[in-house]
Amino acid sequence: MKNSPKSGRMTRRAFLKRSGAAMLGAGMLAGGYASFWEPVQLDIVRPSFRCPRLPAAFDGIRIAHFSDLHLGFYSRKSVIARLAEAIGSETPDLVLFTGDAVDSEADALREYLPLLASMNGTLGKFAILGNHDYMTRPDLVADMLKVAGFQVLRNGSALVERRGEAIAIVGLDDGLKGFPDPAKGLGGVPDGLFTLLMMHEPDYADTAAAYPFDMQISGHSHGGQVRVPLIGAMLTPPGARRYVMGAYAVGERAMPLYVNRGIGETHLPIRFLCTPELTMMTLRSGNA
Numbered sequence: 001m002k003n004s005p006k007s008g009r010m011t012r013r014a015f016l017k018r019s020g021a022a023m024l025g026a027g028m029l030a031g032g033y034a035s036f037w038e039p040v041q042l043d044i045v046r047p048s049f050r051c052p053r054l055p056a057a058f059d060g061i062r063i064a065h066f067s068d069l070h071l072g073f074y075s076r077k078s079v080i081a082r083l084a085e086a087i088g089s090e091t092p093d094l095v096l097f098t099g100d101a102v103d104s105e106a107d108a109l110r111e112y113l114p115l116l117a118s119m120n121g122t123l124g125k126f127a128i129l130g131n132h133d134y135m136t137r138p139d140l141v142a143d144m145l146k147v148a149g150f151q152v153l154r155n156g157s158a159l160v161e162r163r164g165e166a167i168a169i170v171g172l173d174d175g176l177k178g179f180p181d182p183a184k185g186l187g188g189v190p191d192g193l194f195t196l197l198m199m200h201e202p203d204y205a206d207t208a209a210a211y212p213f214d215m216q217i218s219g220h221s222h223g224g225q226v227r228v229p230l231i232g233a234m235l236t237p238p239g240a241r242r243y244v245m246g247a248y249a250v251g252e253r254a255m256p257l258y259v260n261r262g263i264g265e266t267h268l269p270i271r272f273l274c275t276p277e278l279t280m281m282t283l284r285s286g287n288a
Helices: 012-040 077-090 106-117 138-147 202-208
Strands: 043-045 048-051 061-066 094-097 125-127 156-162 165-171 195-198 215-218 246-250 255-259 277-285
Touching: 012 077, 048 255, 061 077, 077 106, 077 277, 106 138, 125 165, 202 215, 202 246, 202 255, 215 277
Parallel strands: 043 277, 048 277, 061 094, 094 125, 165 195, 195 215, 215 255
Antiparallel strands: 061 277, 156 165, 246 255
């Protein structure tokens, strides 16, 4: 006897309808997650690096590193407030911001200055500019970051002292829209001093590894912003094609590089499997 519609067997049409509905529902859930949930989360990542030239006085130094705020592009004050609160609760020694404060308008930074001013490190806070900052009014962005208490390094350096010893922080111009000059950046750094490089584009590490930098930290990539299981980043910008997120060892001397996934978004206001990141890194001295 033939199966009737009431026999419990699903017809091909019903199967396709249910499958289509399931796919649509999954797409809507994923879209909602990528648009409204993940971009407002904050992942605190805690890598540790052994640095042979780091002075003993700086052993265990804790650095809060964040990048790519992209203020003005679907930016949410609650996200920056959460970032500021997280940095405050961590009580870092240094706060380092690796660029792209704004997305397309420098004035978008103004309302966030009190939150940025509240981010403090016991040994100071430093910032560089990213390609989006250079695409607006870079001098104005730099001036506002200074108002918020950041020392802005543009092919320059600063010495940080602790218990009679020192390390150097070097910040270079953006690699896509500026004119990075590592020799100029190192100009005020004594020979043999541990030197940490702040550079917006991570792929610049291939160049930086030829200079006496002990480590580079970067952003720019957003970690791809959208990542697919087993595949990784769907798309990364120029300057972040080789190094996308996390830790790397670059060049013959294996210079450490760390790439932060950033806080904000650009082009599309979504993140998928690529949560905004605050990096709380610890540096240890010696070779052990």
